[in-house]
Amino acid sequence: MTVSAAQSTALNWVEAARSGLSQDCARIFEYAEPAWREYKSAAWYVERLRAEGFDVEEGSGGMPTAFCAQWSNGDGPTVGMYAEYDAVPSNCQAAVPYAAPRVGLSALAAGHTDPHSALGISGLGGLLATKAAMETHGIKGGLRFTGEPAEKVRGSKPIHAAKGYYDGLAGMLSFHPFYMLPMCNTVRWETHCGAAYSMIYRFICDEPHLFGATDGAPIPQSHSDIRAPGANDALMMMYAQARMLRDTMLPHSGGWSISEAIISTGQATADNLPAGLAELQYMIRVPTVEMAQSVSARLDALADTVAAQTGCRVERHWVCKSRPGLANHAMADLVWEQIQQVGAPVWNDEAKDLMRKVQVNCGMSPNDDPVLPACKTLIAPQDAEAILRESLPPNQRNSTSDDYTDMTWHAPTARFYMARPALKGGPYPAWAMNALGGMPQTIDPMVQAASKVLALSALRLLEDEDARSAAQVEFERRKDDQDIPPLCDYPAPIQFNWPEYSETARGHDWHIPTSDAS
Numbered sequence: 258m259t260v261s262a263a264q265s266t267a268l269n270w271v272e273a274a275r276s277g278l279s280q281d282c283a284r285i286f287e288y289a290e291p292a293w294r295e296y297k298s299a300a301w302y303v304e305r306l307r308a309e310g311f312d313v314e315e316g317s318g319g320m321p322t323a324f325c326a327q328w329s330n331g332d333g334p335t336v337g338m339y340a341e342y343d344a345v346p347s348n349c350q351a352a353v354p355y356a357a358p359r360v361g362l363s364a365l366a367a368g369h370t371d372p373h374s375a376l377g378i379s380g381l382g383g384l385l386a387t388k389a390a391m392e393t394h395g396i397k398g399g400l401r402f403t404g405e406p407a408e409k410v411r412g413s414k415p416i417h418a419a420k421g422y423y424d425g426l427a428g429m430l431s432f433h434p435f436y437m438l439p440m441c442n443t444v445r446w447e448t449h450c451g452a453a454y455s456m457i458y459r460f461i462c463d464e465p466h467l468f469g470a471t472d473g474a475p476i477p478q479s480h481s482d483i484r485a486p487g488a489n490d491a492l493m494m495m496y497a498q499a500r501m502l503r504d505t506m507l508p509h510s511g512g513w514s515i516s517e518a519i520i521s522t523g524q525a526t527a528d529n530l531p532a533g534l535a536e537l538q539y540m541i542r543v544p545t546v547e548m549a550q551s552v553s554a555r556l557d558a559l560a561d562t563v564a565a566q567t568g569c570r571v572e573r574h575w576v577c578k579s580r581p582g583l584a585n586h587a588m589a590d591l592v593w594e595q596i597q598q599v600g601a602p603v604w605n606d607e608a609k610d611l612m613r614k615v616q617v618n619c620g621m622s623p624n625d626d627p628v629l630p631a632c633k634t635l636i637a638p639q640d641a642e643a644i645l646r647e648s649l650p651p652n653q654r655n656s657t658s659d660d661y662t663d664m665t666w667h668a669p670t671a672r673f674y675m676a677r678p679a680l681k682g683g684p685y686p687a688w689a690m691n692a693l694g695g696m697p698q699t700i701d702p703m704v705q706a707a708s709k710v711l712a713l714s715a716l717r718l719l720e721d722e723d724a725r726s727a728a729q730v731e732f733e734r735r736k737d738d739q740d741i742p743p744l745c746d747y748p749a750p751i752q753f754n755w756p757e758y759s760e761t762a763r764g765h766d767w768h769i770p771t772s773d774a775s
Contacts, residue, residue: 261717263394267712268712271382274386286375288374290342290758291756291757293406293750295342299342302326309388311400318413318416328400329400332397332398335427336428336430337429340380340403340405341408344374348691353696354618354696365767379704379707379711380402382705383712408660412749412750418664418666428714428728429668432710434677440641443638446639448656449672450657451545451662452544452545454540454549454553454578455540456539460569461534463533468486485568487531495559496519498563511543515540521769540576542658575746577660579663583666587731589671591717592671593673601633602678604678604699613627619689627680629681631679632678663743666741671714677703
């Protein structure tokens with residue numbers, strides 16, 4: 258398919274913006290703020306989008322680090338894109354070809370792994386290139402760009418979806434750097450990501466003096482006198498027993514997983530007093546909502562039992578309830594055509610030299626061409642689908658999890674992946690991929706390619722009424738077949754002790770101090 262005049266304008270815009278997009282990507286990479294605490298990153302996007310003429314709602318959906326930006330060039334269809342910008346604790350890495358945290362921090366601080374720094378700037382590049390082309394060629398319609406915090410805990414999109422932020426779009430374009438084969442330089446076809454439930458069980462021991470007490474019992478005089486086991490014991494019992502029962506929570510069919518994380522409460526209770534608060538987070542990744550409901554019911558029952566045994570009460574707080582994805586072949590075909598126009602990212606000699614240095618610093622022998630072959634080629638959506646299905650039962654519709662799926666129930670959506678820099682050989686330590694996602698020479702080619710695909714796809718939707726109609730008809734048909742309304746019935750869980758950076762008398766630091774106590 259030929260490139261339209263507007264699409265040519267967008268491609269030229271991305272090329273001309275290469276240096277600026279590179280600097281923007283490096284900035285967000287350095288901020289590296291984790292889930293629900295992306296204060297600098299969100300503020301930067303809001304300021305930038307307002308400077309570009311967008312109307313921006315800060316704190317959209319009740320999430321302080323979320324936003325919704327809109328721009329219109331007159332009556333017409335509206336296309337959606339988005340940015341993610343949360344980083345991952347214990348992955349702090351500088352943009353250098355050797356293992357080193359960013360200056361002033363330890364490796365325990367947050368860092369970009371996927372990397373969402375490049376994901377977000379790719380979205381911004383595609384958005385602004387589309388806007389420039391619309392203005393130049395008088396294309397009517399609008400653009401909506403949401404800021405999506407806390408993707409690593411499936412945080413914002415179920416909330417945005419339930420509150421209508423994706424409604425009324427002609428199409429949603431969902432980009433992610435590749436993270437698993439065969440989903441590299443391609444579009445998801447039929448098998449989209451599955452459901453995910455995540456919750457925090459908060460055990461609270463606020464009446465330890467009543468545990469085992471008899472009427473008229475005196476205040477305990479000895480450390481050995483009976484008292485409530487407390488919140489720490491409740492947490493450990495829940496953690497251990499849930500792991501023991503894991504194999505019985507669901508049938509051994511369809512890929513599913515349950516993982517947990519202990520959230521630090523920062524307590525320093527006396528040794529002879531029971532802990533008053535402890536929190537345990539679960540993430541359930543399953544193909545269907547029914548499976549997620551089954552597991553969460555079992556965890557609820559276990560939490561109630563454990564609380565009763567330890568003199569605690571328990572609260573369950575939702576982090577996310579996201580739906581499985583809804584495919585749209587018309588959208589997938591449209592984006593696949595644009596990927597073929599743009600081609601795979603291309604890494605030059607300078608980038609490859611840095612990749613070889615990473616290989617050497619990982620104890621590997623460097624390759625003349627260190628780039629993973631799959632990163633340099635395209636794979637048709639149907640071919641990627643066939644490979645993906647090889648390890649899945651025929652009756653399993655969805656696999657793995659990612660919260661973009663909530664968008665698919667509100668607008669025709671395409672989920673596509675472009676190659677981030679990845680190395681031959683391995684296995685490699687986490688720092689290697691993190692570093693490759695931060696060095697401009699190695700990550701910029703992906704940002705350029707993804708920005709172009711986003712812009713070309715958006716303009717195709719805006720200019721081609723038949724393409725929009727085909728996507729909308731398929732969207733309505735698939736929704737009619739298996740409609741799942743929004744599951745989000747909870748506020749953003751921003752009140753928890755999520756990891757974050759802190760400013761103290763000791764200076765800027767991670768929430769777990771990195772310097773030795775003096």
